[in-house]
Amino acid sequence: MDDRRDLTLHINGQRHDIRLAARKTLADAIREDCGLTGTHTGCEHGVCGACTILVDGDPVRSCLMFAVQAEGRDIRTVEGLAERDNLHPLQQAFIDHHALQCGFCTPGFLMLIIGALAREPDPSEAALVDLIASNMCRCTGYKNIIEAVRWFEGRRSEKGES
Amino acid sequence: MKPAPFTYHAPALLEDALAILGDTAQDDGRVLAGGQSLVPMMALRLAQPAHLVDIGRIDGLGDLIEDSAGLTIGALVRHQRFHAPVVEGVLGRLLRYVSSHIAHLPIRLRGTFCGSLANADPASEWCLVAATLNARMTARRRGETRVIAAADFFDGVMATALSPDEILTGVQIPHPLPGTKVGFYEFSRRAGDFALAMSLVSYRIEGGVVTDPRIGLGGVEEYPRRIAQAEEIVAGQPLESDVLERTAEATAAAIAPLVDHHTSAAYRRDLARIAVLRAFARAAQGEPADG
Incomplete structure (x- = not known):
């Protein structure tokens, strides 16, 4: 007996009226019911971090929330980063610093880092290493991810952005 | 890797949550708080509760209260809350340091202190803190509230003195004496x-x-x-x-x-x-x- 219900999700400023089973994870709802496949599912039990998104600004694993828990929350996914044809500066920094190889983990890393830097800008080297240990990159691109974040942080402080 | 079907309940009042849990506990009704342990177990089908009682929309459960007896941690206080010391002195510094050992930031932003205790994983840092500092657990069920001493709370691997129809609504850690x-x-x-x-x-x-x-x-x-x-x-x-x-x-x-x-x-x-x-x-x- 599947508990199906109507639900409204707000993702990247857009409203999605969907109908799904209570057991459907937020990650699956975003991909299958809202059509936003930039959020990737890897392990589906909270270990790999590929499905990291922002919920009310917090980076969270979307495979460890049920979609029904996200009603009324402000959800942000990788699709919400670019403005038209202009990539988010952290996305561009990932390209410029070769911070991705296969790219499967990239959306999760981007959302993790953007969410974490909004909470605590300019992390120490140790704090940054600790942060990106949250997510798995099987191409082992961590060093270049750190370089991309450092460039992004330097650019932010030059421009006086918070 | 998809959770089994369940009926979802999201009451706005603790009394309603206790009533629903009282009605569904016999049918493997479970409390959903931060979900950072329960949801993975459901994804792996190690847990297949027929009902989930989500306490995430209940006001007041996220409170941290300090009084003369100690620090009381509500059922929805998340791990990351301790990242800045929540009380002055050695207890606040200890909780901050211990919290940094718990998983990673996205998990710490969702998982709860009380949920860790109710889950009672042998490797849970908060369970060790509660056991060592003689915490007092407040457990509520429909029409009944009781306090369980830490020494009586843990009962085995992922087993506690909580009965299936009880919610761990708060945990009190006594203030360490001066000089501790x-x-x-x-x-x-x-x-x-x-x-x-x-x-x-x-x-x-x-x-x-x-x-x-x-x-x-x-x-x-x-x-x-x-x-x-x-x-x-x-x-x-x-x-x-x-x-x-x-x-x-x-x-x-x-x-x-x-x-x-x-x-x-x-x-x-x-x-x-x-x-x-x-x-x-x-x-x-x-x-x-x-x-």
Whole structure:
């Protein structure tokens, strides 16, 4: 007996009226019911971090929330980063610093880092290493991810952005 | 890797949550708080509750209350809340340091202190804190509230004194007495991974000797607990290396370690011994941690 219900999700400023089973994870709802496949599912039990998104600004694993828990929350996914044809500066920094190889983990890393830097800008080297240990990159691109974040942080402080 | 079907309940009032849980506990109704342990278990189909009672929309459960008796941590207080000290003094610093050992930021932003206790994983840092610092657990069911002492709370691997229709609504940690020193040490193979051994110690020095020693050990046995045989050795003694060696060895001798394919009992005993020594070393430095 599947508990199906109507639900409204707000993702990247857009409203999605969907109908799904209570057991459907937020990650699956975003991909299958809202059509936003930039959020990737890897392990589906909270270990790999590929499905990291922002919920009310917090980076969270979307495979460890049920979609029904996200009603009324402000959800942000990788699709919400670019403005038209202009990539988010952290996305561009990932390209410029070769911070991705296969790219499967990239959306999760981007959302993790953007969410974490909004909470605590300019992390120490140790704090940054600790942060990106949250997510798995099987191409082992961590060093270049750190370089991309450092460039992004330097650019932010030059421009006086918070 | 998809959870089995369940009926979802999201009451706005604690009383309603208790009523729903009372009605569904016999049918494997479960409380959903942060979901960072329960949801993975559901994804792996190790847990297949027929009902989930989501307490995430209940006002007031996210409160942290400090009064003369101690710090009371509500059912929806998340791990990351402790990242900035929530109380002055050694307790706030300890909770901050311990919280940094729990998984990673996205998990810490969702998972809850009380949820960790109710889940009672042997490697849970918060369970060790509760056991060592004599926390008091408030459990509520429909029409009944009771307080459970830490020494009576843990009951086995992921087993507690909570009955299926009870919600752990709050945990109170008593204030440490002035002059209390605490130290925490955890060994795990990877940052954020499960602890293979961890120790939390607290004591005061009065008249040059150790007073009110508490030696907690977690991640080694079925559940974290204070090791009375070790506390007896250090109590009333000066804090000297030979005393601490004997205390650590008594810890290793007193325990029944968990074993698995990677860790033998002898290995875990040795980790326990080292964890106690390093926890004492950190306490003696006057900070819970060197980090």
